[in-house]
Amino acid sequence: MPKHERWKIILILVVLFASLWAVYPPSEKIKLGLDLKGGVHILLQAKGTPENPISSDTIERLIAVLRNRIDQYGVAEPVIQREGNDRVVVELPGLDDPESAIELIGKTAMLEFRPVIDATPRLPRKPERQNYGSDEEYETAIKRWEEYERQALAMEKKLWKHVEENPSLSVLKGEDGEVYLLGAASITGQHLLDAKVAFDNLGRPxxxxxxxxxxxxxxxxxxxxxxxRQVAIVLDGVVISAPVVQERISGGEAQISGRFTTDEAQRLAIMLRAGALPVTVEILETRSIGPTLGTDSIKSGIKAGLIGAILVFLFMFIYYSRMGLVADLALVMTIILVLAGLASFRATLTMPGIAGIILTLGMAVDGNILIYERIKEELRSGKTVMAAIDAGFRKAFVTIIDANLTTLFAAAFLFYYGTGPVRGFAVTLSIGIFASLFCAVFVTKVLLRLFVGRRKSSVLPATKERL
Structure with missing residues (x-):
């Protein structure tokens, strides 16, 4: 074997083993998209105000806060990307609880500490008939409750009059129905350094x-x-707690207690750490894809890919005989390179991405066919086998580059203007173009020269063209 051929073989082996190392094990290295793994798809629309209009910077800050929240929530490989001027697509693979995701994403988490100036009394629960022995007792309880309600409404009107006289004050409702007259917020979420979940002495989160x-x-x-006196803890315009200050607190720490579950406390801590959303958002669409559907999609995709690959391999072998085997080896390496590219760039494989891999096989085969047919033409003109191989690859190169460049431009536009699975298809197709070019133009040529060089016959297999 000539020295200039030896380094080419070494290069091919290095690339092959590096690709196998990059992709193994595929279950850990290849990220699966929402359509394959299952999860939650959420479409958000940002809502601006005259004081805070929607701008490109607003959407970028919104995406940054969402990513920070979702990363802390522990969702693996989320997809968060802009769609249009005021929409954001969030895809959370592997998450099967859309409600918790919506709560985490949709809330603004605006935290404020405000002094309580006055408050209405807590309205007792409205009496229910089954809790009383007679109709007279029930009617008496109802009248008493209605009197409490009238007093609370009258008190609430007085609180609003204070706001009219002093605009720096605010009237906000509590979770239990109380209405609070609050002073200006002196501390907000921007003053937070950290927020964590803990448990009080009764074991409550x-x-x-x-x-x-x-x-x-x-x-x-x-x-x-x-x-x-009371200090109200206000979250998103609702008083969630209004504890009485027992003593001066100088340590820079506080505690929010309420009727939280552990999961609710965890989500609140995440939202507070990540910061408030720069604008309010409206959830336009929510889709939940179960893991079973994702598993079925994987099986269908693999089945379709295997059938397509087998048909391509059989065609090349039947039409070009042993030369077709050389092309098939290059095709196998093309698939390995595509998977390695997806793993290395941490790209997400989707169902359209699998279609991109199959399309890549077709493009790679097209390149091999162009080269082989050109080699046959060179043999008919009287060239030797090695000269025909060199001339065939050289003359087919421009056509192959031209075809792949136009496809690459199309993939670039799909990636720029597309979203979700469309971008996944574009990424897979782009990686496949470079992989197929390398294998068709370089790997196939080296393997073909090596294969022919070891044969004593002056006939190139499957061409039927003698020197």
Missing amino acids: VVTLKFNKEGTHLFDELTARNIG
């Missing part, structure tokens, strides 16, 4: 807060001014 330097100073002043 709570969210512990740690403030930054400025927040520590402000919280110290807030608690010092309100000893013996």
